[in-house]
Amino acid sequence: MSLPPPVIAVPAGHHRPGSHVAVTRELAEEVPVALVYGGSTQAVMMASPCDLEDFAVGFSLTEGIVARPEQIRRLEVLPHPSGIEAQMWLEEDRAEALAARRRFMAGPVGCGLCGIDSLDEVLRALPNRAPAGPVLEAGQVIHATEALRVWQPLHDRSRAVHAAGFLLPGRGVVLAREDVGRHNALDKLIGAMARQGIAASGGAFVLTSRVSMDMVQKCAMAGAGILIAVSAPTAHALRLADSAGITVAAFARQGSFDVFTHSHRIPSEVPDVA
Template structure:
């Protein structure tokens, strides 16, 4: 059984006029080894919740598998120093694992820490499909709607979230983690396990838009990526090349639109 995703901790609140004792709920962060066929592919620092979604999304977004039915026999094993998220691979996918080997023990802020070559970091991205359209209003309020569905953040004020926005329906999936790319892997895994087509909606993030987020979304088939903060210049270049729409600074009733703006429209949302 995984540890609780948060715990109560004592501290002191030091203000200009007083110092008082406080008790705060803080997010837990543990080492999670992604183990496939008995071999560790990566070690990620993550929030210990939705770990089957996390491992599934990681395997999909890293190209270890191309569909969730290529993974079998999930189990979670506790160790003194962390957790193992274990899967067995279909035989033909073992070669993909060997080709995509990563050893990661990096901070949660960097999804590319530990990649074993510059070529792996610069992997070619697939061209995403046409995808749905969204109204300006849907995009402008997307991060607010995501914020309404973040119970772990409500308790800790210290986690990121990734949500899935369907046109005309709002946010339908949300996953949280201390790491933004971990939250996205959890979201991708959750949708894949439930048979939800990632190309049918947009991903909404509580973070900046960095290279690994664009890479993961493109591999999942996501056509629109919305975030509360800025994209990096290289993330924007990757999105341009992949045919993906980027909407950044989505807060306060507005947003900046970068790359392939044709998916953001006025009027009634496209629910087809």
């Protein structure tokens, strides 16, 4: 059994005043992907069926299951009639830590906060990234989301997926991943970078989505000090970013952006007249 394609062709009837024609539309596929550690499922996420090795590694890193990709001894992506399993076997100490974590879980959890059983754990302490991250010119931030567009072939076909990219000063976006879920796209990017030995502290994450608290958490866990997004942040995401030392630049589109936290990484090129 092979993995399904991330985009499939579907027939439809296209209506407009005075006409009706048969058309074919390319639609993004989404499938349940189980993250399985040592034979036990930790989470099931709806995701695009591509770059799943990157997804498994990125999820493991941002959820704190492992600290380095090398702590995953073996990884296999296996299709099933009902979905896909990313099966992982961890180093002994990480497997024991995950088993202890599971013993304290109260019950099933949703896909938004996987493996979390208390309100206190939602607001877990994050690494402070205040020393991390380069200084970006305003022009690099202005063009960041536009530069990400050339890395979005699935979006061009389906108009239904998010992307997360990694921007390096002077080089632009050098790597990106796509997924129907914005969290998954960022996890895939983080996993791809870790597998290729690319340090997140040297650049900025660029998102096609809004900035919620979990996206800030993933940014902090990955080691990035700058987050650029095409859409808005939530108020809680900004409080979290401020405390974690992360620069958030949002509404980055149509030649402008807003900087909300730790603006020293994106110094103004003109006097502040606001």
